[in-house]
Amino acid sequence: MRNLSPRELAEWLKAHRPLLLDVREPWEFEICHLADSQLVPMQQIPAWAQRADPNQEVVVICHHGIRSRQVAMYLEHLGFSNVINLAGGVEAWARELDPQMATY
Numbered sequence: 478m479r480n481l482s483p484r485e486l487a488e489w490l491k492a493h494r495p496l497l498l499d500v501r502e503p504w505e506f507e508i509c510h511l512a513d514s515q516l517v518p519m520q521q522i523p524a525w526a527q528r529a530d531p532n533q534e535v536v537v538i539c540h541h542g543i544r545s546r547q548v549a550m551y552l553e554h555l556g557f558s559n560v561i562n563l564a565g566g567v568e569a570w571a572r573e574l575d576p577q578m579a580t581y
Contacts, residue, residue: 478560493534494534501544511538519544532558533557535560
């Protein structure tokens with residue numbers, strides 16, 4: 478698993494089209510999220526992983542990067558080969574790259 482800062486991820490996304498996997502709760506996602514991200518709350522990840530492509534590039538996202546790191550480690554344990562954690566989560570993304578993004 479790689480950890481990328483918001484700036485590193487923004488640069489990396491210029492050349493890659495991964496699945497942006499947001500593992501927060503629906504109420505959190507409604508407040509703010511990265512464009513084109515898919516919401517799969519953390520407790521639903523085991524079921525999601527059974528039908529997902531383990532070779533797909535996946536960026537895991539949460540509020541501060543803690544839940545996403547846990548999910549990224551879990552996905553790697555299941556055999557997912559290209560997993561990235563957004564270090565600092567959407568909070569850091571808003572602070573560093575998108576000050577107009579709502580925060581909570």
